[in-house]
Amino acid sequence: xxxxxxxxxxxxxxxxxxxxxxxxxxxxxxxxxxxxxxxxxxxxxxxxxxxxxxxxxxxxxxxxxxxxxxxxxxxxxxxxxxxxxxxxxxxxxxxxxxxxxxxxxxxxxxxxxxxxxxxxxxxxxxxxxxxxxxxxxxxxxxxxxxxxxxxxxxxxxxxxxxxxxxxxxxxxxxxxxxxxxxxxxxxxxxxxxxxxxxxxxxxxxxxxxxxxxxxxxxxxxxxxxxxxxxx
Amino acid sequence: xxxxxxxxxxxxxxxxxxxxxxxxxxxxxxxxxxxxxxxxxxxxxxxxxxxxxxxxxxxxxxxxxxxxxxxxxxxxxxxxxxxxxxxxxxxxxxxxxxxxxxxxxxxxxxxxxxxxxxxxxxxxxxxxxxxxxxxxxxxxxxxxxxxxxxxxxxxxxxxxxxxxxxxxxxxxxxxxxxxxxxxxxxxxxxxxxxxxxxxxxxxxxxxxxxxxxxxxxxxxxxxxxxxxxxxxxxxxxxxxxxxxxxxxxxxxxxxxxxxxxxxxxxxxxxxxxxxxxxxxxxxxxxxxxxxxxxxxxxxxxxxxxxxxxxxxxxxxxxxxxxxxxxxxxxxxxxxxxxxxxxxxxxxxxx
Ligand SMILES: [Zn+2]
Numbered sequence: 001x002x003x004x005x006x007x008x009x010x011x012x013x014x015x016x017x018x019x020x021x022x023x024x025x026x027x028x029x030x031x032x033x034x035x036x037x038x039x040x041x042x043x044x045x046x047x048x049x050x051x052x053x054x055x056x057x058x059x060x061x062x063x064x065x066x067x068x069x070x071x072x073x074x075x076x077x078x079x080x081x082x083x084x085x086x087x088x089x090x091x092x093x094x095x096x097x098x099x100x101x102x103x104x105x106x107x108x109x110x111x112x113x114x115x116x117x118x119x120x121x122x123x124x125x126x127x128x129x130x131x132x133x134x135x136x137x138x139x140x141x142x143x144x145x146x147x148x149x150x151x152x153x154x155x156x157x158x159x160x161x162x163x164x165x166x167x168x169x170x171x172x173x174x175x176x177x178x179x180x181x182x183x184x185x186x187x188x189x190x191x192x193x194x195x196x197x198x199x200x201x202x203x204x205x206x207x208x209x210x211x212x213x214x215x216x217x218x219x220x221x222x223x224x225x226x227x228x229x230x231x
Numbered sequence: 232x233x234x235x236x237x238x239x240x241x242x243x244x245x246x247x248x249x250x251x252x253x254x255x256x257x258x259x260x261x262x263x264x265x266x267x268x269x270x271x272x273x274x275x276x277x278x279x280x281x282x283x284x285x286x287x288x289x290x291x292x293x294x295x296x297x298x299x300x301x302x303x304x305x306x307x308x309x310x311x312x313x314x315x316x317x318x319x320x321x322x323x324x325x326x327x328x329x330x331x332x333x334x335x336x337x338x339x340x341x342x343x344x345x346x347x348x349x350x351x352x353x354x355x356x357x358x359x360x361x362x363x364x365x366x367x368x369x370x371x372x373x374x375x376x377x378x379x380x381x382x383x384x385x386x387x388x389x390x391x392x393x394x395x396x397x398x399x400x401x402x403x404x405x406x407x408x409x410x411x412x413x414x415x416x417x418x419x420x421x422x423x424x425x426x427x428x429x430x431x432x433x434x435x436x437x438x439x440x441x442x443x444x445x446x447x448x449x450x451x452x453x454x455x456x457x458x459x460x461x462x463x464x465x466x467x468x469x470x471x472x473x474x475x476x477x478x479x480x481x482x483x484x485x486x487x488x489x490x491x492x493x494x495x496x497x498x499x500x501x502x503x504x505x506x507x508x509x510x511x512x513x514x515x516x517x518x519x520x521x522x523x524x525x526x527x528x529x530x531x532x533x534x535x536x537x538x539x540x541x542x543x544x545x546x547x548x549x550x551x552x553x554x555x556x557x558x559x560x561x562x563x564x565x566x567x568x569x570x571x572x573x574x575x576x577x578x579x580x581x
Contacts, residue, residue: 036341037573040348044570054353069297070338073304077342080308081349085322210308220297226290 002052003059003201004043004082005193008035008075009067009095010114010163014190015043017050017057019198023191025050030187035074043078057086059206061197063188064092065215066122066139067114072214080209089206091197094215096139098188099162100126101196103181104133109156113164114188116141121164122217123147132196141217144168151178162186249273249562253326256350257555258311260343261335261363262390263287263294265306266551269318269325273559274376277318279545279552282306289429293419294389300338307346314551322354327567329359329558331366333578335390340574348570357567359558362580363549368397369560370553371513374542383509385500385528388516388549389415389430392460392496394503401564405581406503407458414492415518417462421469421488425481435485436521442486444523447472447479449491451498458503465491493524501531511538519547 005026007014013035016026025046029038047054062079065072083090099112110126110133122141126133144164148171151158161181165172172178200206219227249255251272259266268279284302288294315321330347333340344360351358368384382397383406392409412420415432422431427438449468452461469488473479504512512532518524525541532539546553 034573036345036348037571039345040352040570043349044352069300070341073300073338074341074345076304077307077345078349081311081346082353084308084311085350085353087322210312213305216301220295220301222291222295222298 001058001201002056003061003194003197004054004057005061005190005197006039006043006075006079007063007098007188007190007193008039008071009063009065010071010187011068012187013039013042013071013075015039015046016190016194017046017052018191018194023194026191028187028190035071039074039078054082055086057082058088059091059197059201060086060088061091061093061193062212063095063098063193064212065095066116066141066217067095068117069214069216076212076214080212083209090209090212091200091205092207092212093193093196094124094139095188096122096124096162097133097135097196098192100124100133100135101192102185102189103159103161104128106159108159109154111147111151111158111160113147113160113162115164115167116218119143121147121168123164139215139217144171148172148175151175249327249559253559254320254324255327255329255359255555255558255562256314256325257361257551257558258328258330258343258347259363259549259551259554260303260307260339261331261333262339262549263299264549265303265310266549267311267314268551268555269314269320270552270555270559273556274373276373276552277320278314279550280310280314280317281545281548281550282310285430292423292429294336296336296338299336300342303339303342307342311346325350325354325356327351327357327359327558327562328354329361329554329561331363331554332360332572333363333575335363335576337574337576340576344572344574348572352570357562358570358572359562360568360572361554361557361561362578364391365403365580366553366557367515368395368403369557370515370546370550371540371542373552373556374546375540378513378540379510379538381507381509383500383504383507383512384515385496385512386515387414387496387518387524389413389419391516392462394458394500396507396509400560403580406507407460407499409460409462411461411463412466414460414462414496415516417466417492418518420466424470424473425485427481427485432518432521435489436523438482439486439489439523442480442482442484444486444490446483447487449487451491451495454495454498458499460495460499462492489521489523493521493527496524497527497531500528501535504537505535509537511540513540513542515542515547517548520544
């Protein structure tokens with residue numbers, strides 16, 4: 001059972017194909033604001049690399065965020081259209097889960113943080129469990145200082161991963177028990193997406209292309225302003 | 232896929248050229264309508280589904296880009312699915328996928344472009360990039376394929392106000408355009424100012440029915456100068472008038488404002504038609520639904536002895552049938568667009 005994974009939550013766009021045998025082909029490209037140009041050719045490329053046709057895909061997995069809105073929608077629209085055209089189900093996975101999964105062998109409190117722009121980050125906490133990680137809290141949006149004080153209060157040894165940690169490294173560098181994972185692992189991995197989606201697909205935890213939606217965590221500015229004026 | 236297989240999808244035609252049987256799936260998401268349509272041979276509309284977000288934007292008095300992008304992302308698959316069901320079309324029947332790549336709201340455009348390219352890749356058929364304004368010209372030809380070239384189109388909507396001469400497929404000349412606000416934008420702003428609600432076009436139209444169009448002599452901006460338009464001064468004139476005459480009838484103001492806009496639009500279009508020797512004059516864009524504009528436009532064409540054409544309301548407003556139609560002609564002219572095509576908010580057709 002082959003799975004196509006599509007990941008566009010940060011400034012990096014990635015895609016991968018895999019199945020029982022693990023990841024067969026994957027590619028990532030970091031070029032901000034060019035997700036729409038890069039993604040479809042990248043999918044075509046990994047199919048060629050894997051020597052297969054898209055028609056062999058049985059599940060389309062997609063990173064549903066949180067992350068940069070426009071990037072997420074490029075990935076979602078692409079993934080949903082492919083699933084629709086192939087008449088196959090989808091699996092949605094959070095960008096923060098994708099950051100935590102590759103560092104799952106650490107016993108520390110794993111904290112995934114994605115740059116949310118405007119001086120904020122999206123973040124969640126994870127613990128190692130057999131075969132992966134378990135998310136301890138729903139993703140939230142807040143300032144890097146909010147996260148720093150939560151980490152201080154928890155008092156655990158912390159492994160901090162994600163481009164949100166690098167963007168605001170000055171906030172986290174001084175914290176005694178916090179180690180920031182290197183930049184090479186600071187964006188969600190499409191290969192992890194395929195691996196996590198494979199487990200979900202085996203359990204038949206599917207979603208349909210007309211129902212799967214991004215995790216925004218922020219309302220549009222106009223809506224916030226309107227509500228403020230009318231409350 | 233080998234070339235022979237792709238050719239076989241377009242029976243009887245050389246190397247992938249579109250023919251009368253070529254079925255194009257069109258997608259339009261440039262502003263606040265999520266639309267998909269199936270059109271055969273460039274002119275036969277098998278389905279045209281439009282999901283308007285107008286209610287989502289009404290309380291903001293205009294289209295909010297982030298709200299529009301979110302809605303496109305939610306609606307794109309249901310709208311696509313419906314357009315294929317209504318047309319009785321399955322994936323393998325589709326010969327090409329066309330999408331608006333600009334001009335429009337960048338985040339909104341990207342949803343449609345991404346979905347269209349993904350479909351083209353999955354079905355292994357050509358993707359075609361379509362300019363939204365060019366597609367508006369094809370809307371008139373979809374409703375009336377016998378329109379003769381050179382054809383002059385007066386295109387008026389919330390986003391555009393222009394007079395375009397079409398000398399043939401893919402052969403256009405910009406005759407005039409707005410220097411500031413689009414006509415539809417002026418309708419929205421004046422309607423909001425008068426407390427008539429959103430969208431402004433239908434609101435002004437309805438209020439004007441009970442008003443006197445000759446009550447207030449609002450300026451006719453640039454009436455006799457060239458073919459360009461300017462509506463921002465007219466909007467200011469309305470605002471100033473209402474400040475000075477707060478007790479005047481809203482209906483009279485709406486009717487007088489509408490009369491000024493329509494007079495300028497029609498006068499320039501007929502003058503442009505005479506100057507260019509056009510054989511036919513057509514209306515396009517959402518403002519073409521305005522009842523006074525329709526009446527005066529047809530009257531002017533009859534007076535001048537030129538073929539005048541009013542597309543149906545569904546063809547005037549944003550839709551995907553016009554995208555599929557323009558896509559069919561573009562495919563025959565320029566061929567497919569690469570899968571590395573992106574969206575361009577300021578895409579130009581001239
Ligand atoms: Zn339009």
